[in-house]
Amino acid sequence: MSLEPVPFAHALDEFLRDIVGALHKAVDRGIAGLKTDPKETDRSLADAKEMIDTVMAGQVEEWVGESGPKAS
Amino acid sequence: MNDRLELKDIRAGRADPEYVDLLRRVLAIQSDCEIGGPHLYVEKMLPEAPAKLDRLVVARTSAEEIDHFRKFAVLCGDLGVDTTYILQRNNPERYLEAFRGVINTWEDFAVFGFLIDRVGRYQLEEFMGCSYAPLAAVVEHPSRVMDEEAGHIDYGTTRTAELAAIGGEQKERIQRSVDHWYITGLDMFGSSTSKRAERYRHFGLKRRTNEEARLQYIAEVEPLIEGMGLTVPDKTKGRKFT
Numbered sequence: 001m002s003l004e005p006v007p008f009a010h011a012l013d014e015f016l017r018d019i020v021g022a023l024h025k026a027v028d029r030g031i032a033g034l035k036t037d038p039k040e041t042d043r044s045l046a047d048a049k050e051m052i053d054t055v056m057a058g059q060v061e062e063w064v065g066e067s068g069p070k071a072s
Numbered sequence: 073m074n075d076r077l078e079l080k081d082i083r084a085g086r087a088d089p090e091y092v093d094l095l096r097r098v099l100a101i102q103s104d105c106e107i108g109g110p111h112l113y114v115e116k117m118l119p120e121a122p123a124k125l126d127r128l129v130v131a132r133t134s135a136e137e138i139d140h141f142r143k144f145a146v147l148c149g150d151l152g153v154d155t156t157y158i159l160q161r162n163n164p165e166r167y168l169e170a171f172r173g174v175i176n177t178w179e180d181f182a183v184f185g186f187l188i189d190r191v192g193r194y195q196l197e198e199f200m201g202c203s204y205a206p207l208a209a210v211v212e213h214p215s216r217v218m219d220e221e222a223g224h225i226d227y228g229t230t231r232t233a234e235l236a237a238i239g240g241e242q243k244e245r246i247q248r249s250v251d252h253w254y255i256t257g258l259d260m261f262g263s264s265t266s267k268r269a270e271r272y273r274h275f276g277l278k279r280r281t282n283e284e285a286r287l288q289y290i291a292e293v294e295p296l297i298e299g300m301g302l303t304v305p306d307k308t309k310g311r312k313f314t
Contacts, residue, residue, distance in 0.1 A: 002152045003083065003092070009149020016142040023135035030128045041124050048131035052114055055107075055138055058159035069156045 011064040016055070023051050076205045079150050091275045092151070094268070095204055098277060099148045101167045104158045105192065106141035108171030109184075110134040111163055116174065117181050129227060130181070136220040143210045143217065150206070169312070170256045179235060183249040185228015187257045187293065193221050194261070194285050203276030229296065236300040243301070250297060251305045257293075261286040263313045282313075 030044030061068045077087055082095075114134050121127045145155040164172050170188055175181050196218060199211045211217050235246040262269060264283040272278040280288070294304050308314075 004152050006149035006152060006154045009146055009154075012149070012155075013142055013146040016138060016145075020135050020139040020142065023131065023138070027128050027132045027135065030124070030131070034125060034128075038124075041128070045118075045124065045127055045131065048128075048135075049118055052110065052118065052131065052134050052138075055159075056111060056114065058156070060156045060159055069154060 008060070008064040008067040008069070011067055012060060015063040019051050019055060023048055026051070076203055076208070078205050082151065088275070090271065091203075091277075094272055094275060094277060095207070096148070096151050096153050098272065099144055099151065099207070100153055100155070100158065102195070103141055103144040103148055103155050104167045105171060105195070106137050106144060107158060108163070108166045108168070109137045109189075111166075112171055112173065113175040113181050113184065116176050117178070120178075121181070122178055126178075133185075133224055133227075136224070140217055140220070143215075147206055147210070168260055170253075170260055177245070177249070178231075179245045179249040180253070182228050182231035182235060183246065183253045185224050186232040186296075187228075187250070187253045188260070189221060189224040189228060190293065191257045191260045191289065193218070193225060194289055196221060198272075198278040198280065198285075202278070207277075233300045236302050247302050250302055254293070254297070254305045255307075255310045257289070258286060258307060259311055259313045261289065261313070 026044045026047040030041045030048070033040030033044065061070075077091075081087060082092055087095075110133075114130065117130045118127060118134070121130050141155075141158075145158075148155050163174065166172050170191075175184060196211050199207050201212075202208050209215065232246060232250070236243050262282040264281070264286070266282055269278065269282050273281065290307070297304050
């Protein structure tokens, strides 16, 4: 059992933190647009979908650069 | 075991190897459950929820679950557990049965929040005051994790009650979702005779036995189901763990 820290763990943490922050902003924009600008809501939903799809795809190697997991 | 450990204690070899093994395991499972939620529902529910506000709620819920994953994943990484496999695995490979399928209907999304996120709250409560300080910090004030989970539960409970109140075929559909997810939720607490669960308690990583937590959940949930005018499912039917 290795207790060596995963070298890209904190890069992954930063990447996800940024995505989550951007997602919350997109949702806030979308909610604000519900009454005043339905097209803005549509745009924010499209942005949110793109960001969530990125996380769901799980391409950690692309997110964290050279420190990331090596493809097997 | 009452001492609260920090990462530096584990690095310095001041923790029982069994403790470290259990800690790594529970962190990996919790990470898997956090990211497993969005993997279940986002593909269908983000584009197909009934109204734009509901779609935004799906997006916000996903954002919060991704953030919870992040918080557990960084603890994993500090202990040498690479969570890449959790981000990349397919749903059928998830640790818990509840996360191995796909949510295709709004009824299932609502009941998932009502019943399964509620089980998640029970699991997270186990970590409050636990023996690994960085894990306790994820769920204790000022962390927002418990508040966010409560929001998911409230949203699911409200939507479930609304759908039940419509009556007719809609009520039958929501009853079917409750029938499915209630049994799945009861099994999520694990076996009442689990030896591993006892070791978690021995090391202060959990507080309640599986059975204690399950019985508390039943006492909380059944009045809610009845209050919605729905039928409480047979607790013994289709169960994998008792």
